[in-house]
Amino acid sequence: MTDPKLVTYRYQSPLGPLTILWEQAHATLWGLWFDEVVPLRCAHLASALSNSIPERTCAWLDCYFAQCELPPPPPVTLSGTELERQVWNYLRTIPYGHTTTYGAIAQALCPERGTRMARAVAQAIGRNPIALLVPCHRVLGAQGQLTGYAYGLTRKQQLLALEQRPKP
Numbered sequence: 001m002t003d004p005k006l007v008t009y010r011y012q013s014p015l016g017p018l019t020i021l022w023e024q025a026h027a028t029l030w031g032l033w034f035d036e037v038v039p040l041r042c043a044h045l046a047s048a049l050s051n052s053i054p055e056r057t058c059a060w061l062d063c064y065f066a067q068c069e070l071p072p073p074p075p076v077t078l079s080g081t082e083l084e085r086q087v088w089n090y091l092r093t094i095p096y097g098h099t100t101t102y103g104a105i106a107q108a109l110c111p112e113r114g115t116r117m118a119r120a121v122a123q124a125i126g127r128n129p130i131a132l133l134v135p136c137h138r139v140l141g142a143q144g145q146l147t148g149y150a151y152g153l154t155r156k157q158q159l160l161a162l163e164q165r166p167k168p
Contacts, residue, residue, distance in 0.1 A: 002155055003041070003095070004025075005023065005024045005025060006021055006022070006023055006027050006030060007021070007022060007023075008021050008051040009022075009023055009058075010035070011054075011056040011057070011061055011157060013034075013061060013065055013093055014065050014125060015034070015155055015158055015159070016034050016035065017034070017035045017067075018032060018033065018034055018059045018132075019032070019033055019035055019059070019104055020032055020034065020053075020054045020060065020121070021037065021108055021129075022053040022057075022074075023077060023097065023111060026077070027053050027075065027132070028053065028054060028074070028075045028076060028077040029053055029057055029074045029075065029077065030076070030077050030079070030129065030130075031129045031130055031132075032057065032130045032132060032133055033131050033150075033151075034131060034155065039125075043068075043095075050111075052074075053074050056071070056073075056074040057073075057074050057133075060073055060074065060133070061132070063130060064139050065162070065163065066108070067162070067167040068167075071131050074133075076130055076133065076134070078129070078130070078134070079125075079129070080124070080127060080129075083109075083121075083124055084121060084124040086109055086124075087105060087121055087123070087124040087125060088106060088108060088128055088134045090108065091105075091125070091128070091132055091134050091135055091136055091138070091139070091152070092133075092135070094135055094138045094139075096135075096137065096163055097129040097141065097163040097164060098137055099138045099160070100138065100140070101118075101139065101140050101142055101144070101146075102118040102119075102121050102122045102125070102139055102140075102141070102142070103115035103118045103142050105118075105121045105125075105139065106118045106121045109121070113156075120140075125139055125148070126148060126150060128150075130149065131150075132159075132166075134159065136149070137149060137155075137156045137159045138159070138160070138163075146160075
């Protein structure tokens with residue numbers, strides 16, 4: 001089996017540049033991150049914009065930052081462990097403008113182990129390959145405090161504030 005053809009594109013957001021990573025053959029989004037954190041496996045990729053995935057991703061991001069009604073997100077490929085995929089899929093159910101906690105996610109996904117899984121959930125969230133579309137910024141500490149965001153707590157606070165402002 002050959003490796004998929006992965007391509008990147010840079011998007012200029014109001015909070016800094018984002019890199020979009022997609023797989024051409026199956027037209028799925030594989031990654032979206034603020035540029036100060038670049039996964040090592042993606043550092044060598046080519047750049048192009050000739051596919052509906054980056055165009056759809058850019059349109060989604062434009063609406064997100066302009067606080068318009070969000071169009072359907074592009075299809076994504078979430079490649080990770082079973083727990084990581086469960087956590088990332090759960091994150092996608094957190095509505096715009098809402099937050100939850102690591103413990104609440106752990107309780108929802110593993111009720112038999114409850115909040116004892118919160119650390120494993122936090123680690124899975126820290127490996128989230130798709131920022132914003134898989135909204136890990138909406139997860140807070142047990143007491144509602146800002147904790148653990150790969151792109152910095154300031155950016156997490158900015159994203160949460162953006163989602164709290166009244167839409168135009």
